[in-house]
Amino acid sequence: MKSERGSGTQTHFSGQHIVKAENLLKKFDGFVAVNRISFQVETGKCFGILGPNGAGKTTTIRMVYGFSPMSGGSLKVFDLDISRDWRRIKSRIGVCQQENSLDPDLTVFQNLEVFARYFNIPNKEARKKAKELLDFIALDHRLNAPVTELSGGMMRRLVLARSLINHPDLLILDEPTTGLDPQSRHQIWEKLEALREQGISILLTTHYMEEASRLCDRLIIIDHGLILVEGKPEELIQQHVGKHVIEIAGPTQELRSFIQSTQFPYEDLGHRLIVYCEKSGDLYQRITRDFCKEGCLMRMATLEDVFLKLTGRELRE
Amino acid sequence: MIETSSTRISKRFLRVWQRNLKVYKKSWKISFIPPFLEPLFYLIAFGVGMSGLVGEIHHQGSQISYVSFIAPALIGVSIMYNSFFETTYASFVRMYYQKTFDAMLATPLSLEEVITGEIVWGATKSLIAAAIMMVVISFFGFIRFPEGLLLLPLAILGGIAFGSIGMFFSGIVANIEMFNLPVFLFITPMFLFSGTFFPLENLPHWAQQAAFLFPLTHLTSLARAFSYGQIHLSLLWEIGYLLLFSIIFFPLAILKMRQRLIK
Structure with a gap:
């Protein structure tokens, strides 16, 4: 051997x-x-x-x-x-x-x-x-x-x-x-x-x-x-999601219409809105000032956002 | 595929055999006890308890004591048990619960080598058991030497035959409890009706014919011939039957394991 x-x-x-x-x-x-x-x-x-x-x-x-x-x-x-x-x-x-x-x-x-x-x-x-x-x-x-x-x-x-x-x-x-x-x-x-x-x-x-x-x-x-x-991970995030993500918990109808009017890509999960944006400072400020003081969060986009956007959110069992 | 099953077997199968030997060595003192005590128990029970009832047995033209009749059969049974239980329960645990085969298949080992290593290991356990029993039974004077030494290669042949069919069952059972079926429908009838504890001639004609299909019948018969030193040409038929049995079930075992493991 x-x-x-x-x-x-x-x-x-x-x-x-x-x-x-x-x-x-x-x-x-x-x-x-x-x-x-x-x-x-x-x-x-x-x-x-x-x-x-x-x-x-x-x-x-x-x-x-x-x-x-x-x-x-x-x-x-x-x-x-x-x-x-x-x-x-x-x-x-x-x-x-x-x-x-x-x-x-x-x-x-x-x-x-x-x-x-x-x-x-x-x-x-x-x-x-x-x-x-x-x-x-x-x-x-x-x-x-x-x-x-x-x-x-x-x-x-x-x-x-x-x-x-x-x-x-x-x-x-x-x-x-x-x-x-x-x-x-x-x-x-x-x-x-x-x-x-x-x-x-x-x-x-x-x-x-x-x-x-x-x-x-x-x-x-x-x-x-x-x-x-x-x-590459960062390229994929950039291409499919952008830089930032704003998550809004329990959005009101007015906020929904506002987001719609801004033309930013977003996902509506019913109890939660997820907005993908390149430069989000202004948008985030407007949302927190005019619509909701709590339950709104801005963060960096991650690979998880790409993944969920592409593969959907329904359970796989 | 360009390759066939046989070209996927190299001597690397010994690596699988070595793995089992290493595990065996960790508890060899305990593993040595059953083949040492088992013949003692049987010989005492049958020699002391039953001989009086049975008396002498007519075997191949001569009268022999009942204990010397069953002593070689005990070796045959032990050869069967050791390899069959190794490649059924023990191999199944390694394959199914311990995922040992999966790990091996991520190395340069082929499935054929893994299965060959397991069957050859089963035969090795038969050989170890037969050797220990030979020593014990020799003390009672029931084995003639040097012919008795032929029991050792016989243990390997019988071990390959029963190890192969055991591995074949491992390839097809759905779960470990299902081994009860081959044990009660195949192993136990053989244990009782293969000329082990009474001569085949005591059975009705049809049952005698059926018993000739049992590999243990031939294994027992060979074990007797080698123990008594009655070597003759007709033994080749019995060796041939065990060889044939191995040649059929060895590739079948590989085929069924391939279907089971390679997805």
């Missing part, structure tokens, strides 16, 4: 795009989960796939890491064909799946040790790397703890460490912080930022807009298996 990823000899992928998906299609018994989407992940950058539940995020990245076969289209990772060179591709990527798949029969350290063997990493090198990684995720004090004793945040960090055991060129993360408390979430973000600094390419799915804004260089928002928009 030859080690495909010796420590010293690794060559980083130097092409421009580490992932190239063209007309990627996935059907389950006639249901189209991913509908011929095309996107490219730039080497060394963080690329996000956003979308509501059931939009096709997980299905898409499962095809990228060779777990799900494609129903159509073409997919290249490291310029290699996933359906033919899957083993070479998989030996160079690290994957954090959505569900906790840590091995509860093993300790923290053994989880990394055993996982390294799946990549044919020699034992000695694996142990050294495992120690480094536990240090990196601040779990070096829990080496011999059974994973079942770890908190949710610790487990997620360990999954992250496990996905780095093979020095991957591409890290694939499926909702890396879902269900974590704010402290743990920020810790994961810091680790991911540190990894990006090291030049590792990241492909991530999330439905936390804050996460996407903070981490992603580029992103796509998908829904019903289709790409709605693609771009």
Whole structure:
């Protein structure tokens, strides 16, 4: 068993795009989960796939890491064909799946040790790397703890460490912080930022807009298996929402008519008006002076505004 | 797809086997107890309790004691149990509850290698159990050597056969409770009616015919031949049946697991 990823000899992928998906299609018994989407992940950058539940995020990245076969289209990772060179591709990527798949029969350290063997990493090198990684995720004090004793945040960090055991060129993360408390979430973000600094390419799915804004260089928002928009987070906000958002709780009829007359784009949710505007100082002053003293709030536009505007507000269950 | 199932199996499956061995080693002292005590209990119960009632058994032209009749069968049953329960309940827990297979499938391992590793591990457990039981039973003088050593490769063959069909059931059951069906419709009848505790000739003719379809019938028969040192050519048919059984259910197990896991 030859080690495909010796420590010293690794060559980083130097092409421009580490992932190239063209007309990627996935059907389950006639249901189209991913509908011929095309996107490219730039080497060394963080690329996000956003979308509501059931939009096709997980299905898409499962095809990228060779777990799900494609129903159509073409997919290249490291310029290699996933359906033919899957083993070479998989030996160079690290994957954090959505569900906790840590091995509860093993300790923290053994989880990394055993996982390294799946990549044919020699034992000695694996142990050294495992120690480094536990240090990196601040779990070096829990080496011999059974994973079942770890908190949710610790487990997620360990999954992250496990996905780095093979020095991957591409890290694939499926909702890396879902269900974590704010402290743990920020810790994961810091680790991911540190990894990006090291030049590792990241492909991530999330439905936390804050996460996407903070981490992603580029992103796509998908829904019903289709790409709605693609771009840099700040560009998308600028294009689709503007700079500012004014939220008005319990608007009166007069205020409604006033907003209508101003020509600003807005959404009427009944009990709440949301106005998108470029320069809002004057408008906000007029609203608070003439219509309502309370329940009116002006804030910076966020990616969440873009997301809700594009994917709608109805529940996805 | 350009690839076929068989080209997706490399010796990397041993990595999966090693994972199971590592977990096994953590509790080997406890895992060693059942194959050590089980034959003791049976031999005492049947040797002391039942022998008086049964007396001697007519086997292949000679009279043998009832205990020496059932001793090799106990090894056969143990080979069946160890691999079958490993690739049903234990593998199912790893696959369904622990998501161990999902994690493995995000590494350079193929599904075929994961399943092969699990089945070979099941056979390894059969081998360990058979070896321990051989030692215990040898103390009673029921195994002739060196022919008795053939029980070890037999444990691997039987382990692959029962491990494969166990994994096949893991591929098709909806939930873990459903394993009760193959256990009560397949394993338990075999345990009782495969020439294990009484000679097949005691059964009505039709039941004898049916028993020949049971892989345990052949496993038991081979275990007896090897234990008594009665090696003859007709044993090849029985080995052939176990091989055939494995050749059918091994790819079927992979097929069903592929349908179950790869979406």
